[in-house]
Amino acid sequence: MKRATSAVERGLLHPITLAAIALLLVNDHLLKERFPGLITGKLSDAAGLTFYPLLVAFVVRGRTLRAVVVAGVLVGAAFACVKLSHEGRDAYASILGAAQWLVRVPSWWLRGVALPSPAPAVVMRDPSDLVTLPFLGLGILATWLAGRPMRCERADALRARAADAH
Amino acid sequence: MRVLRAARRFVVSRLATSSRERGAVRVVVVVAAVACLADQPPRWSMDTKVPTAAVVPPGRALRVTVEASHEPSLFVKSGGSATPWEDRATPRTSWPGHADLFVDAGAELGGASISDRCVSGGGLCSGCDPPPGSFVRILSTTEVDVWSVTASAPAPAGTGSRVEVELEVTRDPVVRTVPASSGACMQTSPSVAPSAPPPTASTARHLTYACWVDTAATVHAMIRGACPAGPCSAPAGEAVAITRVARAP
Numbered sequence: 001m002k003r004a005t006s007a008v009e010r011g012l013l014h015p016i017t018l019a020a021i022a023l024l025l026v027n028d029h030l031l032k033e034r035f036p037g038l039i040t041g042k043l044s045d046a047a048g049l050t051f052y053p054l055l056v057a058f059v060v061r062g063r064t065l066r067a068v069v070v071a072g073v074l075v076g077a078a079f080a081c082v083k084l085s086h087e088g089r090d091a092y093a094s095i096l097g098a099a100q101w102l103v104r105v106p107s108w109w110l111r112g113v114a115l116p117s118p119a120p121a122v123v124m125r126d127p128s129d130l131v132t133l134p135f136l137g138l139g140i141l142a143t144w145l146a147g148r149p150m151r152c153e154r155a156d157a158l159r160a161r162a163a164d165a166h
Numbered sequence: 167m168r169v170l171r172a173a174r175r176f177v178v179s180r181l182a183t184s185s186r187e188r189g190a191v192r193v194v195v196v197v198a199a200v201a202c203l204a205d206q207p208p209r210w211s212m213d214t215k216v217p218t219a220a221v222v223p224p225g226r227a228l229r230v231t232v233e234a235s236h237e238p239s240l241f242v243k244s245g246g247s248a249t250p251w252e253d254r255a256t257p258r259t260s261w262p263g264h265a266d267l268f269v270d271a272g273a274e275l276g277g278a279s280i281s282d283r284c285v286s287g288g289g290l291c292s293g294c295d296p297p298p299g300s301f302v303r304i305l306s307t308t309e310v311d312v313w314s315v316t317a318s319a320p321a322p323a324g325t326g327s328r329v330e331v332e333l334e335v336t337r338d339p340v341v342r343t344v345p346a347s348s349g350a351c352m353q354t355s356p357s358v359a360p361s362a363p364p365p366t367a368s369t370a371r372h373l374t375y376a377c378w379v380d381t382a383a384t385v386h387a388m389i390r391g392a393c394p395a396g397p398c399s400a401p402a403g404e405a406v407a408i409t410r411v412a413r414a415p
Contacts, residue, residue: 009187009188009191012191012194012195012198013187013190013191013194014170015170015173016170017194018194021194021197021198021201024201024202025197025201025204028201028204029204033283048201048202051198052202054198055195055198055199055202058191058195059195096203099203100203100204103203116211127328127378128328145170145171
């Protein structure tokens with residue numbers, strides 16, 4: 001069976017990653033509205049932190065588990081900055097708001113709607129959200145698990161080659 | 167772990183070729199990016215601006231009479247600490263169609279806006295239009311005198327520590343720490359009325375706030391209201407008391 005070529009790509013297809021992306025969408029658009037509270041408040045951060053490192057590693061064309069680990073460290077630092085400092089929160093809210101505005105521009109233009117000015121997204125500065133930081137490890141774990149069968153196959157091949165040599 | 171491995175084998179077995187696998191990766195990346203950007207449900211919004219904005223002078227407040235189809239929020243151009251408030255003892259449960267909202271001294275009112283979640287037609291890329299009949303109007307803005315009552319208590323210091331503040335108040339307070347750089351305070355428990363024993367009025371409520379402090383700080387809680395005409399002092403029965411400040415476990 002042919003495989004995707006990089007550890008990052010395999011990690012993105014791992015069920016842990018897919019479940020995290022699905023959980024983020026379901027939680028933000030359904031659960032938070034129906035069951036507002038501490039759990040649903042933290043769930044999105046946990047889900048996001050699980051796959052953000054893989055997404056960042058993919059975007060910067062990283063290919064290895066090490067790239068995911070480095071991306072995880074950077075994502076963790078940025079997340080801490082957003083959750084701990086007003087400046088970090090404001091900067092992230094502006095960037096996210098601008099990105100959301102850019103994505104919506106074609107639709108407004110096509111519908112002939114007057115373009116509203118970009119507004120910062122709503123981002124809460126809550127240091128208690130840092131309890132979700134360990135979920136960064138889950139994305140790294142997914143990448144490692146996704147690469148594991150390949151390593152086993154490689155070991156099997158080496159073992160078979162050794163047996164042939166004997 | 168076995169379940170995860172089986173699930174992964176199932177996913178990979180469906181992606182028999184490398185090109186399909188790569189295509190799937192692209193789909194996952196797009197969905198993940200959309201999930202990141204669309205982390206808030208799509209909303210529509212409508213706003214109105216004040217024709218001539220002026221900074222509210224010290225010791226006074228700006229009474230803004232707003233009429234709107236949905237509960238409005240005021241936005242201020244400057245004076246970030248100025249969260250609009252209402253001159254009432256008990257929180258409102260529904261939007262009556264029009265109300266007097268107040269903006270504190272130092273703020274420059276920008277306008278009023280209404281917003282709600284898209285019911286249909288909304289999406290990250292499409293957004294949605296306000297439902298028919300939506301409107302928001304600022305009917306008048308008037309500078310008024312305000313009365314206020316403040317209570318203070320020292321907060322236990324600690325780097326990044328969370329402090330729980332319990333209050334007895336007769337109306338919704340503003341809770342903050344000084345120095346302000348220590349962090350914002352958020353209400354963590356809803357009101358439980360009436361409290362026993364109430365500080366001064368039978369309508370006193372017990373509220374809990376959480377503040378984050380980095381250095382030695384003081385917690386301030388303030389309630390305020392509008393004077394009917396000219397400067398005035400707090401009406402009898404209006405009170406705020408900090409009953410407990412403790413580091414959260």
